[in-house]
Amino acid sequence: MIRFVSFLLFLALARSAPAQVVADPLDALRQIADKASSDWQALAKGLEQKIATLLPCDPKSRAAVEEVSRASDARLSALSAYLKASAAKAKADTDAAKRVLAAQAALSGGWVTEHTEADEERAVIEAQVADLKESMRKRGSLSGAEQMLVEIANMVKQRAAKSEEQSGRRESLDSSLGDLVVAYQTRQTALENESALLDAETARWKAYYTARVSRAITECAIINPGPPQRKKQP
Amino acid sequence: MKRACLFAIVAVMSLAQRSRDDYRAVYRGWKQTDPNLERDASTGGAAIAQRADRMAAEAARSAAARKEFLEGTAQDEAQQVEWLENASLIPESTSKSDEQFIKSEAAAVTRTIDTFANDPDKGMQQLRQALAKERVALDTLAPVIAQRKKAAEEVTASTGAIEQARTKALEQSQAMLEGFKNAGASASSEAAAWAEYYRKIGEAAQGTATPITEVLPGAPPAVLNNPVPAPPTVTPLPLARYVGAWTFPQTNALYHGPQPEFIDLLVHEENGHATGSAFARFKLPPGSTGDPIVRFDFSGEFQPARRQVFNLVTAEGAKGTIELIPGPAFNLLEINFQTELKPGKIHQADVVLVKK
Numbered sequence: 208m209i210r211f212v213s214f215l216l217f218l219a220l221a222r223s224a225p226a227q228v229v230a231d232p233l234d235a236l237r238q239i240a241d242k243a244s245s246d247w248q249a250l251a252k253g254l255e256q257k258i259a260t261l262l263p264c265d266p267k268s269r270a271a272v273e274e275v276s277r278a279s280d281a282r283l284s285a286l287s288a289y290l291k292a293s294a295a296k297a298k299a300d301t302d303a304a305k306r307v308l309a310a311q312a313a314l315s316g317g318w319v320t321e322h323t324e325a326d327e328e329r330a331v332i333e334a335q336v337a338d339l340k341e342s343m344r345k346r347g348s349l350s351g352a353e354q355m356l357v358e359i360a361n362m363v364k365q366r367a368a369k370s371e372e373q374s375g376r377r378e379s380l381d382s383s384l385g386d387l388v389v390a391y392q393t394r395q396t397a398l399e400n401e402s403a404l405l406d407a408e409t410a411r412w413k414a415y416y417t418a419r420v421s422r423a424i425t426e427c428a429i430i431n432p433g434p435p436q437r438k439k440q441p
Numbered sequence: 442m443k444r445a446c447l448f449a450i451v452a453v454m455s456l457a458q459r460s461r462d463d464y465r466a467v468y469r470g471w472k473q474t475d476p477n478l479e480r481d482a483s484t485g486g487a488a489i490a491q492r493a494d495r496m497a498a499e500a501a502r503s504a505a506a507r508k509e510f511l512e513g514t515a516q517d518e519a520q521q522v523e524w525l526e527n528a529s530l531i532p533e534s535t536s537k538s539d540e541q542f543i544k545s546e547a548a549a550v551t552r553t554i555d556t557f558a559n560d561p562d563k564g565m566q567q568l569r570q571a572l573a574k575e576r577v578a579l580d581t582l583a584p585v586i587a588q589r590k591k592a593a594e595e596v597t598a599s600t601g602a603i604e605q606a607r608t609k610a611l612e613q614s615q616a617m618l619e620g621f622k623n624a625g626a627s628a629s630s631e632a633a634a635w636a637e638y639y640r641k642i643g644e645a646a647q648g649t650a651t652p653i654t655e656v657l658p659g660a661p662p663a664v665l666n667n668p669v670p671a672p673p674t675v676t677p678l679p680l681a682r683y684v685g686a687w688t689f690p691q692t693n694a695l696y697h698g699p700q701p702e703f704i705d706l707l708v709h710e711e712n713g714h715a716t717g718s719a720f721a722r723f724k725l726p727p728g729s730t731g732d733p734i735v736r737f738d739f740s741g742e743f744q745p746a747r748r749q750v751f752n753l754v755t756a757e758g759a760k761g762t763i764e765l766i767p768g769p770a771f772n773l774l775e776i777n778f779q780t781e782l783k784p785g786k787i788h789q790a791d792v793v794l795v796k797k
Binding site: 244248251252255300303307310315320321324331338339342343348349352358359365370373379386389390393394398401412421422425 | 461514517524538564574578609610613617641
């Protein structure tokens with residue numbers, strides 16, 4: 208039955224694909240689940256009214272109960288498919304967030320390296336400035352180069368300051384991404400839990416509708432001790 | 442698809458790491474190419490210009506490697522930002538219809554059971570049993586539905602937490618991306634500055650060496666407020682620019698080579714003939730056992746040139762020369778002396794003195 212419903216879902220998705228090329232498959236599953244749920248609700252709400260006008264052994268009576276039961280199976284299968292897909296996506300999201308956290312840690316760590324490198328470069332340039340000042344004593348025309356070197360030293364100093372500022376943001380960003388990973392993990396666990404609970408719920412709905420069909424058979428048996436007639440399926 | 446994107450991120454990350462190593466290797470290569478260029482720049486000439494050109498090429502290579510690395514890093518960060526932008530979730534909605542249905546069905550079944558509660562008819566008892574089974578099934582459904590509802594509410598709550606953390610991380614990640622982009626732009630500015638620096642070194646290497654006391658082109662000449670005709674001399678500048686008592690200033694001192702502690706120089710002139718003496722003490726490197734004292738006498742004829750060169754003899758008998766170079770101001774005189782090498786003795790110095 209579940210395979211059949213999955214196949215129908217696949218067909219429904221395939222049919223809707225050309226119209227919504229970029230649609231999220233999860234959204235499509237959600238729509239299918241919502242529609243199946245609405246269908247069941249409509250049938251379930253109208254069941255008592257529908258069979259109230261029928262004789263207990265009227266084949267339409269049992270067929271109406273079985274129709275609601277099938278609709279219930281269909282909506283639970285559709286919801287299960289949606290929840291399983293959601294849980295799978297949540298797991299993928301959790302894994303992705305973990306990778307993003309790891310990648311970001313490496314990227315943010317780069318700012319610490321940038322800061323260290325800029326400080327080292329500045330030390331080298333300052334030594335060059337000192338050497339150039341010495342040379343300027345014999346060759347005054349080097350003053351232009353010396354000024355430019357001092358300017359470069361300032362640029363590298365600014366670079367070091369900016370790198371330090373960025374590396375200061377590192378912990379905060381890592382913390383936010385850590386929170387994101389935890390939140391995704393919580394969502395994944397909640398969805399997996401919901402999916403498992405739905406499986407248990409499905410078994411109990413089946414038990415309920417089995418009991419409901421059984422009541423219909425009993426109602427007929429009270430009036431007509433013979434086996435209840437059943438409408439042939441076309 | 443997203444997984445593929447993440448594998449791509451990981452791949453790009455490792456590329457970026459390689460790129461940092463690559464660019465640092467190029468940077469080290471640049472710095473090791475000619476570490477003495479600045480020290481040797483005073484010698485000037487085509488050799489220095491060529492060395493500056495080579496360094497300019499190495500600097501350009503290093504800048505290109507750094508820019509490539511920073512661009513790669515910015516791309517990596519942009520992918521992080523893109524993922525965070527697209528990771529928003531649609532809030533889940535929980536339905537109450539199942540609970541309502543169970544409640545109303547259970548009530549209806551209970552009512553029917555109650556109706557037939559005391560009916561002794563066998564058929565009615567069978568129906569009551571069927572209804573009781575139905576009631577049990579409904580009763581067992583209710584707690585499972587409540588549990589699933591609770592799990593669904595946890596899903597909804599986690600969506601809020603995800604959104605909060607995602608928005609915060611996105612904002613911070615965008616600031617970091619901006620930082621990498623700015624670093625790339627700064628790298629371009631630095632690259633241009635290095636190119637200009639080496640161009641200036643090459644430019645300065647051309648022509649003869651001009652000491653720091655040389656009046657640079659464009660500098661306004663010194664003008665006396667009460668000019669009197671100077672006596673005719675063989676030198677192009679007044680003799681007063683050479684003769685007199687000169688000393689090493691204790692502040693704003695200018696020198697090349699060993700650092701003097703003090704220098705006293707006396708220069709006399711008589712009929713175009715110069716005589717003079719110098720007494721100096723220099724700072725020696727720590728641990729040095731050399732002699733910090735220098736004494737010498739010098740003499741010679743003044744020449745029709747700006748720079749005057751005279752022979753000298755030190756107190757130890759070493760021979761050498763001293764060059765007197767008038768400074769940009771009337772009270773400044775640069776002296777540049779060299780002597781024969783004597784163990785433990787100062788044999789060369791270049792110092793700007795002020796007139797006493």
